[in-house]
Amino acid sequence: MSVALAPLKAEIEIGNHVERHLFGLTFNIDTIWSTAIAGGLVLLLGFLARRALTKNPEDHVPTKLQLFWETIVDQVNKQVEENLGRVHPYVAPLAVSLFFFILFCNWLELLPTEINHSLHLTPAPTADTNLTYALALVTMISVWAYGIRQQGLGGYLGHFFANGPLLAPLNILEELIKPVTLALRLFGNIFAGGIMLSLIGLIPLYILWAPNLLWKAFDMAIGGIQAFIFALLTVLYFSMAAGHGEEHDEHEEQHEHTPQPAAA
Amino acid sequence: MVIPLAEKQNFLVPNATFFVELLAFVLLFYLLARYVIPPINKAMTARQEAIRKEFADAEEAKSKANQAEEEFRAQIADARHEAARIREDAREQGAQIIAEMREQAQSEAARIVENGHAQVQAERQQAVASLRAEVGTLATTLAGRIVGESLEDDERSARVVDRFLADLDTIETSEAAAK
Numbered sequence: 001m002s003v004a005l006a007p008l009k010a011e012i013e014i015g016n017h018v019e020r021h022l023f024g025l026t027f028n029i030d031t032i033w034s035t036a037i038a039g040g041l042v043l044l045l046g047f048l049a050r051r052a053l054t055k056n057p058e059d060h061v062p063t064k065l066q067l068f069w070e071t072i073v074d075q076v077n078k079q080v081e082e083n084l085g086r087v088h089p090y091v092a093p094l095a096v097s098l099f100f101f102i103l104f105c106n107w108l109e110l111l112p113t114e115i116n117h118s119l120h121l122t123p124a125p126t127a128d129t130n131l132t133y134a135l136a137l138v139t140m141i142s143v144w145a146y147g148i149r150q151q152g153l154g155g156y157l158g159h160f161f162a163n164g165p166l167l168a169p170l171n172i173l174e175e176l177i178k179p180v181t182l183a184l185r186l187f188g189n190i191f192a193g194g195i196m197l198s199l200i201g202l203i204p205l206y207i208l209w210a211p212n213l214l215w216k217a218f219d220m221a222i223g224g225i226q227a228f229i230f231a232l233l234t235v236l237y238f239s240m241a242a243g244h245g246e247e248h249d250e251h252e253e254q255h256e257h258t259p260q261p262a263a264a
Numbered sequence: 265m266v267i268p269l270a271e272k273q274n275f276l277v278p279n280a281t282f283f284v285e286l287l288a289f290v291l292l293f294y295l296l297a298r299y300v301i302p303p304i305n306k307a308m309t310a311r312q313e314a315i316r317k318e319f320a321d322a323e324e325a326k327s328k329a330n331q332a333e334e335e336f337r338a339q340i341a342d343a344r345h346e347a348a349r350i351r352e353d354a355r356e357q358g359a360q361i362i363a364e365m366r367e368q369a370q371s372e373a374a375r376i377v378e379n380g381h382a383q384v385q386a387e388r389q390q391a392v393a394s395l396r397a398e399v400g401t402l403a404t405t406l407a408g409r410i411v412g413e414s415l416e417d418d419e420r421s422a423r424v425v426d427r428f429l430a431d432l433d434t435i436e437t438s439e440a441a442a443k
Contacts, residue, residue: 017281025280032284039292046300053307066307073304087305093297101292130281134289184276 017128030120031128038104038125045069046100072096076231083239091238094142098135099231102126106190106223110216114201120194126226127191129183136183139234143178147241156241182233189226193219400425 017028045065052063062070073096080092109124125131147156160171197219200211404421 017275022280027284028279028281031281032288035285035288039288042292043295043300046296050300050303054303062307062311066304069300069304070308073301074308077305090297093301094293096301097289097293097296100296101289125285128281128285129276130278131285131289133278134282134285137286138289138293 028128028130030123031125031130034108034122035105035125035131037122038108039101041104042097042100072099076235079232079235080238083235084242088238090142091146091235094139095231095234098139098234099227102135102186102227102230103224105131106193106226107220109190109194109197109223110219114198124190124194124223126186127194129187132183132187133179135186135230136179139182139237140179143234143237143241146238150242178237182230186226186230189222193222396429399429403428 018030020027020029046069049063049065049069052066073092076095076099077087077092080095081087084091105126106124108122109127111122113121144156147159150156151159160175161168163171193215196215197212200208200215203211400422403425407421
């Protein structure tokens with residue numbers, strides 16, 4: 001076994017991207033390429049569904065594609081309504097977009113398009129922090145904007161001091177860490193999946209199919225779960241920013257800090 | 265941007281790809297939120313509405329049908345009742361008519377019989393009276409012819425005839441009694 005493992009060190013390279021340099025900036029071409037594929041697929045399915053349902057609005061019998069979309073949209077709408085009290089016209093589409101986009105990005109990894117060990121035509125773009133940071137940034141800026149619009153700037157900032165000034169730095173830190181965890185959780189899971197796939201790829205061909213099949217099935221589940229978690233956390237962060245997120249997990253604090261915003 | 269050792273980049277540190285990804289996702293989000301998700305929501309709401317309406321319609325139609333059936337049953341029952349009543353009436357009326365007719369016929373018959381009796385009585389009386397008047401003269405005339413003028417005395421002859429007739433009467437009544 002040790003003989004077989006020896007060449008592994010040399011062949012696997014982690015976090016390598018196909019790079020192009022333009023105006024002194026570095027672009028990961030493979031990530032951009034696979035993002036375009038995933039995004040294009042989502043848009044294609046989305047517009048196909050749209051065409052199916054706008055062609056004949058009187059016909060209430062949905063196509064299968066429509067049902068697929070409706071299942072997700074309906075679930076997200078329910079989740080948003082539960083947390084925000086209504087189907088928010090910005091939050092719900094954001095969560096749906098995040099879910100579909102991340103799902104397709106994650107599943108791209110599973111396509112057997114590896115030309116060799118160092119070149120994968122469709123690596124998961126979510127295995128690149130550039131994408132996950134971007135998603136987390138869009139989410140968190142939206143959350144903060146929502147919180148400020150919902151409670152006013154004073155109310156939103158006062159919310160950090162709700163448990164006394166001593167805990168305020170922690171609260172602020174938590175708020176700043178949210179996007180980082182959001183981004184790195186997704187990145188880590190998918191990145192690890194990719195590493196597993198390339199490790200499995202080193203196994204001799206006659207036995208490779210078994211772990212490959214198992215892992216890919218598992219990875220599909222992980223991809224779905226991660227997309228779901230990202231969308232769900234987005235909704236929960238919105239709910240927290242609106243000031244009624246604590247109801248779910250911290251009942252005692254709710255009573256303590258309800259009069260607080262009025263004082264602050 | 266921190267570049268650790270040599271030229272190899274730390275994969276946790278973003279590079280310019282970040283902006284491309286940001287733009288890509290914002291674009292995707294915009295397109296989905298603008299063109300795809302609203303019609304899906306609309307279609308779902310419309311379908312729910314349509315289904316709700318279908319159910320309401322079906323419910324209404326069912327209750328209407330039930331009501332119509334009930335009405336129909338009630339009418340049938342009414343009609344049966346009416347028919348029975350009419351039949352009963354007709355029977356009663358028929359019986360009454362028959363009874364009336366019978367009574368009328370009986371009284372008519374009685375009247376006719378009565379009339380007959382009275383007429384017979386009257387005619388008999390008349391016949392007896394005229395006989396009484398004529399038989400005397402006829403008999404005396406006949407007897408005078410036979411006997412001659414000796415019987416010219418009216419008073420005597422009338423007495424004889426009367427006695428004769430009275431005899432006849434007694435014979436008649438005794439004969440009737442014998443019968």
